[in-house]
Amino acid sequence: MEPRTEKGDEGENVRITSQLLKAKTGEFDLESILLLKLRGLGIMDLGCLGECVSLEWLDLSGNAITHLGPLSSLKALAVLxxxxxxxxxxxxxxGCxxxxxxxxxxxxxxxLQQLQGLAGLRHLESLRFxxxxGRLSNPLCTSIGYRVAMLEMFPGVKVIDGERVLGRGSELYQLCKDLDNSLKRFSSTSGAGITELASLTKPWVEEGYWDLHPARRSSIMEEAYKQFNEVLQECRELSKRADDTISQVERALNIRPDSSSYVF
Structure with missing residues (x-):
């Protein structure tokens, strides 16, 4: 038997009800629900969703939702x-x-004013607009200075639109960028007696650098190499943790794998 939903006068307003939530999760008490997938159900009204006060993981993608009011009471929500x-x-x-x-x-x-409600969330690490x-966006993403404004508004966020902006990965990238800029400045400001020497300067990462390990490297190069290895190790660990988390969610929701459901 299909879970009951409530519709408006025109038969389009699908509303979340306790019957729907219990049927989807198998939980008798709404306060016991931790994980919830309500994807692509034509939902317009979040109804009693705010009663799931223990909810930690929520997927409402692919619906027709216009207002998020009931979510303000979900203090434990970590992934949305x-x-x-x-x-x-x-x-x-x-309120989350x-x-x-x-x-x-x-x-x-x-x-950006419509994002102000997120500015006070201290644990926020990843944002995607x-x-x-999936060819998905928001009108604000096309505005001039969008990226810079996002970084200023959310200085503690580590990932924006799938790109890492904080952490070892971004620090290594910045280090490489600074090194390249330093070489360019050196070439452009050197006197006539040094210009010839500057023109002989080799790229900071030579061909085969990662395969052949020179006996001696500068302290900057040593640090760059060390950070690069740390990034690789961190990526491996994050990949393993992601696989474990997805497996746990699939078991908890008793669903078949659907990679597109876990794009956060």
Whole structure:
């Protein structure tokens, strides 16, 4: 028997009910629900979803949601996917004090002011408002200075739109960029007697550098090599943790693997 939903006068307003939630999770008590996938059900009204106060993982992608009001009471929520909806404001999410990851790509967010509700979330680590793979975006993503403004508004966020902005990975990238810029400045400002020497300067990463390990390297090069290896190790660990988490979620929800469901 299909879980019961409530519809408006025109038969389009699918509303979340306790019957729907219990049927989807098998839980008798809404406060016991930790993981919830309500993807692509045509939901417009979040109904009693705010009663799931222990909810930690929530997927509402691919619906017709316009307002997030009931989510303001979900203090334990850590991962939220609301991509592909009709949302124009994220203000209610200011109450989700433990939110770590948010995917809001494919909505109607048109200005940075509509993101102000997220600015006070201390645990926020990952934000996504555009996803080129799924051709999802928001109007605000096309504005001039979007990337810079995001970095200023969320200085503690580690990943924005799938690109790492904090952590060892970004630090190594910045180190490489600084080294390249230093070489360019040296070449452009050197006097006539040094110009010839500068023109002979080799790239800081020579061909075969990673295969052949010179006996001696400068302290800067040594640090770059060390950080590069740390990044590789961290990527391996993150990949393993992601695989383990996805497996746990699949077992908890008793669903078949669907890689597109876990894009946060």
């Amino acid at each position: 996917n609301i991509s592909s909806n009709r949302i124009t404001s994220l203000e209610p999410l200011s 004090e433990n939110l770590q990851s948010l995917n809001a790509a494919g909505n109607l967010l048109s200005s 555009t996803n080129p793979v």
